[in-house]
Amino acid sequence: MIRLLRAMLIAVLAAFAAPLSADELRPxxxxxxxxxxxxxxxxxxxxxxxxxxxxxxxxxxxxxxxxxxxxxxxxxxxxxxxxxxxxxxxxxxxxxxxxxxxxxxxxxxxxxxxxxxxxxxxxxxxxxxxxxxxxxxxxxxRWAVARDYFIIGAEHILFGWDHLLFVIALVLLVRSGWSVVKAATAFTVAHSITLVATTLGYAGLPSRPVEALIALSIVFLAVEVIRAIREPDHHTWTRRMPWLVAFAFGLLHGFGFAGALADIGLPQGEIASALVAFNVGVEAGQLLVIAALIAVLAVMKRMLPSAETPAIRVATYAIGITGSFWLFERLLG
Known part of the structure; x- marks a missing residue:
């Protein structure tokens, strides 16, 4: 029974971590x-x-x-x-x-x-x-704009696979509650900065290199998770300061969010409320993913401790392979 449950958990994590396409949610x-x-x-x-x-x-x-x-x-x-x-x-x-x-x-x-x-x-x-x-x-x-842009922001993190895989890899790297909170907060602050700055015209980068670097961020975290499994006593600076890595890559992901928001457009006269609602929606979707993944890891650690490391390893390899495919696709495509 334990072997069956272990195989099922590994299969679910692998399937969840290996989407076929990195298509952004662009309404x-x-x-x-x-x-x-x-x-x-x-x-x-x-x-x-x-x-x-x-x-x-x-x-x-x-x-x-x-x-x-x-x-x-x-x-x-x-x-x-x-x-x-x-x-x-x-x-x-x-x-x-x-x-x-x-x-x-x-x-x-x-x-x-x-x-x-x-x-x-x-x-x-x-x-x-x-x-x-x-x-x-x-x-x-009066609430229609805020409501609709909140939903679009939440959907963008939940169905925008590259952003989602980055968040999943970040949780798999950090795992402990308080460290996850700090890393997630740093990621949120960073992508909020570039999202707002780009949307208001104060910053901007070409979309193609941004999308390639976002894929690279996924590969980078996947490598760090595997290193943490293989060398638990070797603490790299990424594992010592995951919040700093989350902040740095969060700046890049903010440009990606801004690109999606630029495709949608903002209603004249309600730019501020739409922008805030979209960003809050992104954060709500992100927190939902983090909470669900932490809950799954906690249950696995308590009920099937022997399955935790193999499941994380399989999921991480799937994430890394997917990110590598996107990286080459965006560099050469």
Missing amino acids: AVIELTEREAGQWSLEWKIPVSANTRGASPLLAQPVVPASCTMEGDAVQRAAPLALLGSAKLACTGDLAEESFGLSELIGNADAIARVSPLSRPTQTFRLTAETPTATIAAKPD
Whole structure:
């Protein structure tokens, strides 16, 4: 029975640590903006990831309010990993209580829909596969932006595999409660700094080297975890000061978060609340992962102590191999 449980735990950790793709969670975005009375511009961006390449993004088309008519044909073009589109609309009335969004969203994808009238505040909606359209409100919900960007931030850490694997490797390296808290806090502070600075235009790095360095950070931590298992008495500076390593790599991950947020965009007039909500959502998702992993390790240590080290070793090798693949893919791709 113990052997069976040990094998199951190792298999679960290995499977969890070895996703097939490092695709970032980059929601689709559709925006309806009033340029002058009754004249609106419609723009949309639908990402194409490894998980959706099997389904044509052409299936997802804009759903415009019933009181709007399209002037001419929509313009669509392909961009790297995305489909871009634009159109001009003529609309009557204030569009209140009318539907707006996309015809469908594939799988677990979500989207941000934004309506910007001339005479009223911008409204932002989070669309999902279950509800790919939203109803334009006569009076905007003041909490809608914060709520939606919080959810997107949490999803970004939970489904953005490269950030997630870094957090998992960090916990596997540190393990003890207080040290995990300090390392996680340092990572949070660091990625918050670069996320805010980049979003507000005070800093920035090209996305390709940033993504490669994020993959390198995963490989680096995986190597350190294996060294800690093989040489428990040899304390490297990484193991002595994991918070410093977490802070340094957290700065890089902040650029990655900023890249995802740039794809989504921030609503004019509510930039601060959206930015704070996104960052808090990232932190909430991160804390959820850390708490779950610490709980699993604690249960394993108490009930199956002999399985703890083999399970961590298998999971770490899976993490390191995955990070190495992403590193070469981002350097050579």
